[in-house]
Amino acid sequence: MPDISAFKPEILAPAGNKESFLAAVDAGADAIYCGLKHFSARMEADNFALRDLSRLQGLAQKHGTRTYVALNTLIKPNELDQAGRLLDQLTRYVHPDALIVQDPAALKLARQAGFTGELHFSTLANIGLASALPSVLALGADRVVLPRELTVDEIKTLDTACPDALDLEVFVHGALCYAVSGRCYWSSYLGGKSGLRGRCVQPCRRIYTAGGPPQRLFSCQDLGLDILTKALLEAPRVKAWKIEGRKKGPHYVTYTVRAYALLRDNPLDPQAKKEAVDLLDQALSRPTTHYSFLPQRPHPPVTPDQSTASGGYLGRLQAKNTKIQLRPHKALLPQDLLRIGYEDEPGHRIYKVSKYIPKGGLLTIQGRNTEKQKGMSVFLIDRREPELVQRLKKMDQEFQAEPAPEITPSSFTPTLPGTRTQAGRPSLVRVYRNLPPGKTGKTPGLWVQPKPPRGISSTRYSHIWWWLPPVLWPEEERLWQETIDRLLARGAKRFVLNAPWQVGFFNDSEDLMLWAGPFCNLANALALESMVELGFSGAFASPELAGPDLLALPGQSPLPMGLVLGGAWPFCLSRVQPPHLEPGQRVTSPKKEISWTKRYGPTTWHYPNWDLDLYKHQRELEQAGYTLFAHLYEPRPKSAPRPHRTSTFNWDLQLL
Structure with missing residues (x-):
């Protein structure tokens, strides 16, 4: 040791x-x-x-x-x-x-x-x-x-x-986050505010219903x-x-x-x-958890029966005559910041304390719309102790003594890779969890699973596009290496890797066709050039991009380009299976949006109950240079009703 x-x-x-x-x-x-x-x-x-x-x-x-x-x-x-x-x-x-x-x-x-x-x-x-x-x-x-x-x-x-x-x-x-970092599209799929762009609106923190009372089922x-x-x-x-x-x-x-x-x-x-x-x-902080740090004693980070609000709980607002008041559980200092309610509650606000309030004393909340705040929980989210204020004042004096540079505009122009002519007749890969009987197209796709696939003849292995999951965990790395080696031994040639780093599973890729998958979040020419350096033969664009960006990318790419055209695109992937929620169980948001989860190995896939559908733009995309399209099939649970809409993701939006 x-x-x-x-x-x-x-x-x-x-x-x-x-x-x-x-x-x-x-x-x-x-x-x-x-x-x-x-x-x-x-x-x-x-x-x-x-x-x-x-x-x-x-x-x-x-x-x-x-x-x-x-x-x-x-x-x-x-x-x-x-x-x-x-x-x-x-x-x-x-x-x-x-x-x-x-x-x-x-x-x-x-x-x-x-x-x-x-x-x-x-x-x-x-x-x-x-x-x-x-x-x-x-x-x-x-x-x-x-x-x-x-x-x-x-x-x-x-x-x-x-x-x-x-x-x-x-x-x-x-x-x-409930979701694995870099594998969350929830906020973006609901309206263009992308977590990958720093704009997440935290839909996982909201209240949901799943066969019981409304709870914060995914808030960590x-x-x-x-x-x-x-x-x-x-x-x-x-x-x-x-x-x-x-x-x-x-x-x-x-x-x-x-x-x-x-x-x-x-x-x-x-x-x-x-x-x-x-x-x-x-x-x-919020209440804290060790999460999965100790594998023999994991702590679930999602606790629907407990508060996951940040800050120190101070009590609830009470109404007295026309005033809204709080008797805090601890003393309050001038300049303390309080959060009234949760961010998704009507009447939510941030309130700054103006004077000292002793523990159990009386704080009268001033401002508009206080009527909506009766009964709301109040949390201390930041404070300025006198000692901290003095230390910050001293540090600020040092800061003020630092010279300020005169910032001039930059004339920098990046060096971009050469583009590749997108040749070949466009094709569609239908990607399944298990190959169904009947027609699946000339080159079907199949999500790779550790257990050997059934009913596939040895001659078909080289024609299938084998899709690796977007998240793999160290505890299963050896198992996945053995799985990939078995596929290679049986003649598999075409792989879609949903993290660039999965190339580490392939020691010799000269005879293989490795494509960087849509979960690699590739969105520009220089990122695609990095995929060339890692040995990829082609790459899928991130479907999170807006329409003009998707149409522009093939003309800038050093690799052949693909795109997910339709099917089940997940809100996110997580290592958490929320308590009180069975896989496949129907989940309803406050806006009546329905979703459900599936568990594959140690990873939870969280799906909206409506599919991605960019088929009406297929001709434009082909003209832009895309040569490979994919449709992702996912068995819908019995609890999920027939969907009444589809999504174009951010095609018609400006991705923020």
């Missing part, structure tokens, strides 16, 4: 605004991650302008704190110039220590712009297999942010397999590894403990950074552990 005192992973703090950035530096964070006004996966955070971020980076350097900038969104076909110019200015004026990216195009743009710092693949890139790490390194990444869903055993497996030139980063605290608690982080000190390639929370205030940042620094620096000290846990209890 490694000497746990020998490893000092950095405490990586979030910052969504200047105050939180200053609080992270003051609290002793080793590194801070933040975003700009564009291309950030947390667009609802305040984020930073280049001028201010340059000054904050200067201040952080003087305190020995590293700065990481997240440009971790999907980049659309017409955004490469804009993203490149931003990276050029970021390189010249901010000089961050690292960039956090989701889209492989961002790696290429960064190097073209002269950026010499580290490049980190975001958890949105969904990299969680040991066999994936060499491919990641080949594209030029320096670090991988691992999925939140991994167990400590899986993290240690990746640690052992990690090349020396690559680092790993693990989330230890903060919000959890926060991750909180607290004292369990000791086990991560046995994984030397894990170079950073990451705290989620770019929408959080300086109070949260201060308390979480100090807590995890104590746990890292004093892993064997009971008093330090007690102090750290006390700090985390005061951090104003």
Whole structure:
């Protein structure tokens, strides 16, 4: 066993605004991650302008704190110039220590712009297999942010397999998504606000009905590894403990950074552990869970019977005459921020406290529409203790002393790959879970499953398109390698990989046709060029794109292009099977939208009860250059009624 005192992973703090950035530096964070006004996966955070971020980076350097900038969104076909110019200015004026990216195009743009710092693949890139790490390194990444869903055993497996030139980063605290990062289209499918673009409206946090009372069936608690982080000190390639929370205030940042620094620096000290846990209890998180970190003792992150509201619960609003009042369960300080109700409730609002209110004292809520707020729960979501205010004031004075650069426009133009003439007659692949009897087309598709498929003659293996799932977990990696090897031995030649990193399963791909699948989230020419470098023969565009983007992409692509034309496109994939919800059970949203889940292995697929349908645009797409189309079939459960509509996804929208 490694000497746990020998490893000092950095405490990586979030910052969504200047105050939180200053609080992270003051609290002793080793590194801070933040975003700009564009291309950030947390667009609802305040984020930073280049001028201010340059000054904050200067201040952080003087305190020995590293700065990481997240440009971790999907980049659309017409955004490469804009993203490149931003990276050029970021390189010249901010000089961050690292960039956090989701889209492989961002790696290429960064190097073209002269950026010499580290490049980190975001958890949105969904990299969680040991066999994936060499491919990641080949594209030029320096670090991988691992999925939140991994167990400590899986993290240690990746640690052992990690090349020396690559680092790993693990989330230890903060919000959890029901969906696997990078595999959620729920918000986008409902109306163009994409999680891959930092615009998620969090439909998983809403109330749903499934054969019982309305509940928050998919709303997760926060991750909180607290004292369990000791086990991560046995994984030397894990170079950073990451705290989620770019929408959080300086109070949260201060308390979480100090807590995890104590746990890292004093892993064997009971008093330090007690102090750290006390700090985390005061951090104003949601209720926390260890999730699946301990495989022998997993904690379900979805608890419909309990509140998953962020912040400290203070009580419920009471009506007295014409006033709405609160007797808080704890004392309130001036400048405390309260959240009244949940975000999807009528009357929800953020309220700032103007004066000290003792525990059990009386706070009268001022403002309009207070009538709607009777009985609503109130939560403390941020506060400004006098000591914190003074420390932030001192840090701000240092910030004000930093020189502000004069930002000039960038003339950067990215170098794009050569395009490939899209030749060949377009074809349609019908993709099934199990091949049905009768006609399936000349070249059917089949989702690969660990168990051998039945009723397929050896001569057909080379004609089938074998589709790998969008998410595979380390615990099943050996099983999937054996499955793929068995298919290859029987003559399989055509594979659709739904994560770029699945190329690690194929040692020799010269005689194979490997296509990057639609779940690879490919949306621009430079991302497609990266697929060429990994050995792909063709690529599916992300169907999340708007119509003009989809029509533009084949003319810019170095690879033959495909697109999912219709069928069952999932809201998301998850490692969670929500309690009180059976697979196939009908789920109804407040807007009467019906959905259901299916469980395949350890992964839950969550489907809307209406299909994707782009067939009326097929002729346009063929003229644009697409040569391969797919229709995804999914057996509909008996509980699901006959659908009365279809979706064109974002074809008619401007993808935000």
